[in-house]
Amino acid sequence: MSTLKIAVQKSGRLSEDSLSLLKGCNINLPKGKNKLIAPSTNFPAEVLYLRDDDIPQYVEDGIADIGILGLNVVKEKKHDVQIDKYLGFSRCRLSLAVPRNIEYQGISFFDGKKIATSYPKLTNEYLKKNGVQAEIHEISGSVEIAPGIGLADGICDLVSTGGTLMSNGLKEVDVILKSEAVLISNPKLSPDKQALLNKVLFRVESSLKANHYKYILLNAPNEKVKTIVDILPGMKSPTVLPLAEAGWSSIHSVVKEDDFWNVIDQLKSYGAQGILVVPIEKMIL
Numbered sequence: 001m002s003t004l005k006i007a008v009q010k011s012g013r014l015s016e017d018s019l020s021l022l023k024g025c026n027i028n029l030p031k032g033k034n035k036l037i038a039p040s041t042n043f044p045a046e047v048l049y050l051r052d053d054d055i056p057q058y059v060e061d062g063i064a065d066i067g068i069l070g071l072n073v074v075k076e077k078k079h080d081v082q083i084d085k086y087l088g089f090s091r092c093r094l095s096l097a098v099p100r101n102i103e104y105q106g107i108s109f110f111d112g113k114k115i116a117t118s119y120p121k122l123t124n125e126y127l128k129k130n131g132v133q134a135e136i137h138e139i140s141g142s143v144e145i146a147p148g149i150g151l152a153d154g155i156c157d158l159v160s161t162g163g164t165l166m167s168n169g170l171k172e173v174d175v176i177l178k179s180e181a182v183l184i185s186n187p188k189l190s191p192d193k194q195a196l197l198n199k200v201l202f203r204v205e206s207s208l209k210a211n212h213y214k215y216i217l218l219n220a221p222n223e224k225v226k227t228i229v230d231i232l233p234g235m236k237s238p239t240v241l242p243l244a245e246a247g248w249s250s251i252h253s254v255v256k257e258d259d260f261w262n263v264i265d266q267l268k269s270y271g272a273q274g275i276l277v278v279p280i281e282k283m284i285l
């Protein structure tokens with residue numbers, strides 16, 4: 001019987017969401033991350049806690065079968081791994097930034113300049129594609145202080161809110177890559193392991209879909225049921241049940257989170273009452 005070895009970041013921005021993703025897939029793990037490897041208590045899997053930078057290499061070598069990490073690291077490392085799923089968390093951008101007082105007029109600003117980054121390959125590729133010749137200084141951390149101490153004219157680094165850039169007197173001028181967490185796998189998994197991976201992917205998809213939808217229940221006067229049903233598409237069609245009180249019905253449906261407030265406003269205007277909105281844990285279509 002095979003065991004699927006899953007690499008996740010030991011501690012950092014990806015750790016918590018990676019572990020809750022596994023938990024949402026009903027892959028339970030023992031508490032505490034002091035060990036390098038932890039066997040799941042209810043699924044044929046083992047979790048390896050690693051630095052995110054090491055995950056692509058481990059997956060390529062087959063030490064781990066699959067891994068969860070940022071697309072930015074996958075693209076920078078260029079190991080032979082397969083991207084199976086975009087996971088929607090740890091969203092960020094790999095961006096070029098320059099001191100705030102620079103009048104930036106385009107990428108040609110970087111011609112002949114020095115750029116500090118932990119992402120030399122992606123930065124170089126982007127500059128090359130744009131016909132810009134710049135000098136890359138690879139540094140492994142605190143890239144954002146490089147311009148301030150005279151080490152570089154600009155940086156290429158991960159940005160999410162832009163707060164770190166701002167507090168270092170920098171501004172974002174160009175996005176090189178939009179990133180989020182992804183699930184990668186070794187392209188040459190045995191059929192047994194591939195079957196386990198398929199199981200995991202199916203569960204991941206059900207959880208991700210569920211995150212985007214809400215279950216909604218409401219009461220409405222019977223003469224408004226048709227109008228309300230028309231604005232609540234549901235998975236097949238909404239469920240309508242009579243209430244104990246004559247002339248009223250209960251309507252149940254599934255609503256996309258993006259449309260949510262829109263739909264609620266319309267429902268209220270049609271006389272809906274007692275509206276309940278409930279999170280959906282899994283969605284199997």
Ligand code: ATP
Nearest residue numbers: 009012013014051052053070090091092158159160
């Ligand atoms: P490790 O010790 O595992 O190497 P690290 O310092 O490289 O950790 P973190 O800062 O925890 O890593 O970031 C891990 C990943 O989180 C990044 O590679 C990126 O995909 C994602 N991320 C999301 N937002 C940001 C951000 N604002 N800054 C840095 N990383 C971010």
Ligand code: ZN
Nearest residue numbers: 051052053054
């Ligand atoms: Zn790292």
